[in-house]
Amino acid sequence: MFLLQLFGATMLLLYSVRMVRTGIERSFGASFKRIITTAGVSFRAAFTGLTLAIVLQSSAAVAILVSDFAGKKVLQFGAGLAIVLGADLGSALLIQILSFDLEWLVPVLLTVGGTLFLKTDSRKLKQAGRVILGLAFILISLKFLRETMDPIRDSAFLPAIAGYLEKDFLTAFLVGAALAFVMHSSVAVILMCVTLVSIDAIPLGAGISLVLGANLGSATVPIWLNRGAVAKAKRILLVNLAIRGSGAFIVLLILNGIVVTTYMTEISEAQSLVLVHILFNFALLVFLPFLKYLQAPAERFIPDDSAPVSVPASHHVSVLNDGLLNNPRLALIGLRREVLRMLHLVELMTTPILDIYEKYSDEQAREIVKQDRYVNDALKGIRTFVSALPTDTISHEENNRLRNLIEYAIALEQSGDIVVLYLAPRAEQMYKEGGVFSSEGKRELLAMHELLLENLNLAASVLISDDLSSARLLKEGKTEMTNFERSSRTKHLNRLQAGTRKSISSSDIHLDTLRSIRHLNSLISSVCYPILIDNGLLLKSRLLSEEETAEEYTLQGSLE
Structure with a gap:
């Protein structure tokens, strides 16, 4: 005892x-x-x-x-x-x-x-x-x-x-x-x-x-x-x-x-x-x-490794194997790994983005564009792989999983586009115009970026495990990001009304960055929806507010 x-x-x-x-x-x-x-x-x-x-x-x-x-x-x-x-x-x-x-x-x-x-x-x-x-x-x-x-x-x-x-x-x-x-x-x-x-x-x-x-x-x-x-x-x-x-x-x-x-x-x-x-x-x-x-x-x-460890290369090589096409279960596992690779690529693009706002670098911007090409190539490979799957051997449940993975892969490709088409150009614009964020605005963007990185890690866990508690946390993180963006936008407008000089000079860039980070987070967090719906914790049809609908439509149209 x-x-x-x-x-x-x-x-x-x-x-x-x-x-x-x-x-x-x-x-x-x-x-x-x-x-x-x-x-x-x-x-x-x-x-x-x-x-x-x-x-x-x-x-x-x-x-x-x-x-x-x-x-x-x-x-x-x-x-x-x-x-x-x-x-x-x-x-x-x-x-x-x-x-x-x-x-x-x-x-x-x-x-x-x-x-x-x-x-x-x-x-x-x-x-x-x-x-x-x-x-x-x-x-x-x-x-x-x-x-x-x-x-x-x-x-x-x-x-x-x-x-x-x-x-x-x-x-x-x-x-x-x-x-x-x-x-x-x-x-x-x-x-x-x-x-x-x-x-x-x-x-x-x-x-x-x-x-x-x-x-x-x-x-x-x-x-x-x-x-x-x-x-x-x-x-x-x-x-x-x-x-x-x-x-x-x-x-x-x-x-x-x-x-x-x-x-x-x-x-x-x-x-x-x-x-x-x-x-x-x-x-x-x-x-x-x-x-x-x-x-x-x-x-x-403790000398350096004799051969450099090529960590990024592992992210740049597709893990899809055409030899698995006749085995739907293994094909789905391979497809999940490939989508996870896309998520890691998006994380590599997203992590340094605010550093570029702080100190713009053409080299870093080019590297981000390069990562986006890998993301686009991964989506093309996934489409080719899925089109070659024999549909008569796939069960209804496997077909649902397959569709969810494809939809999330599309969302990740759009996430990369947001970084390349919205965030990186805003960083370059800020560098060329000599703009700076106010100390309050910088802290708000930094907090949103950190929350985005937290949700990226959580999304990887959800993608790997289909864990319900992690999916709930990710959904809560999405809601938190939406509230954070709304609060930061209100504070920014208050600073404009108070005549804060730095807020005035960087107003457009600040608001665009807020909106882009929120939408990027929404796309990354979408991996949690199928799990929540399957467990009866989320309605299949959700009515967006008028404001959210307008923003989603505008940004989606621009990406297309």
Whole structure:
């Protein structure tokens, strides 16, 4: 029963941490790239990492994001490593917050979180509810863990294990590293250690060794998860492992050599353990001024890949196989993969579009046009492939799926046209006329663009899985975008009436961009409609408002 309760408490703790991280990522996932890639260097970058780790409840999640951006060459080595070191400190500060006695807060968090998640329609409010519920579950799991350990605290079994770990600090160090790696969460492991120390289940000395080992183990998690990444992506993670691993081992030897626990009498043992963890991660920031000198050794020991990895090429080659035409089920799978490839191409076109507004580049504009040609070619290939399918072998259900995929492929082709025919020309016009957005208008466009990127990722999930909950989220995201565009347009007109000079000079471009992003989002989100209709959550016939009808007709006519 003890083992079952311990396993249950541990799983609830892991699930709760993941629940918080998922809610944050779904609400602000597209914002992280902008935050990370504009972090600068040194202490500013470290503070960015610290903040993101507290928000995401995981330094490993931040490290994986940094590694991904470094692999795509949008983040420099020094800035990336500074963010990761800051994230480790942020994770330590988060443990300090969660280690306080906050049980009185659980009913409040459950009430507020449950209300937001179950009773609101806004996607961001729902995800805020998810985050708040996750925090409540973390506190519940810690209480569950304390109650589980209480009955065996005075038994012969636990003191024997705890005494062994205290005497053999190297074993305790390795156990902590293994737990952090297996659980994929240093936050969960260290919170568990703090809880066990607080109820005298294990001595402080063993707790310190376990926590230092968890610091080593947490640095190995992103390396394992990114083991197939390119060299540029691996360097930051491996250097971080070298810094944290060697630092943790040195501190382990020092603290056990001078028996530092005998001097920690002014504060509780649990707080002492948290303090050691925070001070260790704070001490690692001493490397910040020297990070630029670590790049050359890292490149020497981890050289670039012998052959460049052609990631874009995988997007530019059709995955359709004429050999599958006589097998409708496999043909539909291939067709779905091809539509997913089109979606990735549209994402490649859409992601940098606001950067071109900010700093126009002919090279980037030409690359976007080039991507659109691939999208058009993909649609032509899909039409040819579908026309060759033997209709007598296709069931009614397969025919419906086939039609839905074709319709979505057409919508994606139109999405590419919007980027090329509307957004990119507006960016060029703004560059030639020397126009600038007001600070408020720029923030509004940036927020809409981030929401668009979030919906792009969600659309890919819906396309792959046909998941109903994801389809609902995507529909809510479309509604949110419509409301956002309407609100931003009203604010823009208010700025015009107030005589804001920048708003006047860029008015047409601002309004056209708002409308184009909204319509682009509508096309991308259309993948959710068949799923919602099949589950009776959406009427097959919907009456658009007069305003929406006019806009759709005008833009569609222009595209045709």
